[in-house]
Amino acid sequence: MHTVHADIDDPTLALLTVEEAARRLRIGxxxxxxxxxxxxxxxxxxxxxxxxxxxxxxxxxxxLRASHKPTAIAV
Incomplete structure (x- = not known):
């Protein structure tokens, strides 16, 4: 079964539309x-x-992940 958004998960796509990029990031x-x-x-x-x-x-x-790493608390 082919879904409407199947192409956004296609790893062979080199360039994405802004809408496809937004869907991959789960943002608007x-x-x-x-x-x-x-x-x-x-x-x-x-x-x-x-x-x-x-x-x-x-x-x-x-x-994003690197900038939001929790700082270690010295014990």
Whole structure:
């Protein structure tokens, strides 16, 4: 059975639409555009289109995780 969103999980896709990137991150389209505008999420222009490299998703998550690591409490 083919689902509507099956393509967003396709690991062979090199570039994602902003909507696909937002779905992968489980965030809204507006927030995804904000992350792109601030440079937190990499994107590339293709003519009038904006695409997010698939690798940029995992890079963004890695930076998020690194910046939110709990600090160790000295005992």
């Amino acid at each position: 389209r507006t927030l995804c555009f904000r992350l792109i505008r601030t440079g937190e999420l990499e994107s590339v222009p293709i003519g009038r289109l904006r695409r997010v490299p698939a690798a940029a998703i995992s890079e963004y998550v890695t930076r």
